[in-house]
Amino acid sequence: MTYCVGKCKEYKALKPTGVGRYAMGQKRCNFCEIFIEIDNILCPCCNSQLRCLPRSRKGKEQYHLHLQKN
Secondary structure, rough: OOOOHHHHHHOOOOOOOOOOOOOOOOOOOOOOEEEEEOOOOOOOOOOOOOOEEEEEEEHHHHHHHHHHOO
């Protein structure tokens, strides 16, 4: 069982303007319910796998458009 112990608050990411969070390299922890800026694929707090891609269709389309521009 995984649960949040609060260590992830140190890595909390601010929302970027004009670009999506995933395009900026931020990841989301489903258990802690925050976006994190970290290179690892595991949450430093609850040790669960971080989500690196958007789930919605609109979010995926925006993400792929951003990748094609760069």
